Amino acid sequence: MERRPGRPREERVTGAVLSAVLDLVAEQGLGAVTMDAVAARAGVSKPAIYRRWPGKHDLLIAAAETRIGTLSVPDLGDFRAELRAVLDARLQAYRMPGTVQLLAGLIAASQEGGEAQGAYRRYVTRIMGETRKVLERGIARGDVRAGVDVRAAATLVAAPMIFRLVIEQELPDEPFAAEVTDMIARAVGAPA
CATH class of the missing domain: 1.10.357.10 (Tetracycline Repressor, domain 2)
Structure with missing residues (x-):
C-alpha cells in the first residue's frame, strides 16, 4: 500500500492524545492522567505518546496549550x-x-x-x-x-x-x- 504525502496519522495521534488528557481531567481530575490511562483513552500506544511528550508535565502543558x-x-x-x-x-x-x-x-x-x-x-x-x-x-x-x-x-x-x-x-x-x-x-x- 502506497503512503500518501503528509502526516495525517501523526496528527490524529496528537489530537487523540490531547483530547484524552482534557477528557480525563474534566471527568476525573488531574490524578487520573497517567500515560496508561491516556493511551487507553486515545487508542494509541504509550511509545507513541512518549515520542511526542517525554514526560507527564510536557503532556499536560501541551493539553493546556490546546485549551489556553x-x-x-x-x-x-x-x-x-x-x-x-x-x-x-x-x-x-x-x-x-x-x-x-x-x-x-x-x-x-x-x-x-x-x-x-x-x-x-x-x-x-x-x-x-x-x-x-x-x-x-x-x-x-x-x-x-x-x-x-x-x-x-x-x-x-x-x-x-x-x-x-x-x-x-x-x-x-x-x-x-x-x-x-x-x-x-x-x-x-x-x-x-
Whole structure:
C-alpha cells in the first residue's frame, strides 16, 4: 500500500492524545492522567505518546496549550478594546470543562522544580505574549502610559481571572471581565 504525502496519522495521534488528557481531567481530575490511562483513552500506544511528550508535565502543558494557548488580537486602535478581547478569549477557555483542574494542576506541578518548572515558565511566557503585545501597542499609540512595566501590567491582566477561577473557585463572568478591564485601563492608561 502506497503512503500518501503528509502526516495525517501523526496528527490524529496528537489530537487523540490531547483530547484524552482534557477528557480525563474534566471527568476525573488531574490524578487520573497517567500515560496508561491516556493511551487507553486515545487508542494509541504509550511509545507513541512518549515520542511526542517525554514526560507527564510536557503532556499536560501541551493539553493546556490546546485549551489556553496563545492568542492573536488584532490592532483595534484602542487599548481598552484589545484588553477586553484578551479577557473575553480567556473567559471562554476558562468556562470549558476541566480547565480549573488543569490550571490548578499546572500551578502545583510548576513548584516541583527542575524541567517541569522550566517547561511551565516557557508555557506562561508564550500565553502571556499577546497581552504584552497589546500593552506595547497601547504604549506606542499613547493610550497606555509610557514607562509602564509591561511584565507587571501583563501579570495584572492575567491574575484576577486565574485567582477567581482557581483560588476562589468561582467561574469568572462577563461583568467581572468588564470590571477588570476598566480597573486595568485606569491603572495603566495614559492621562487624558
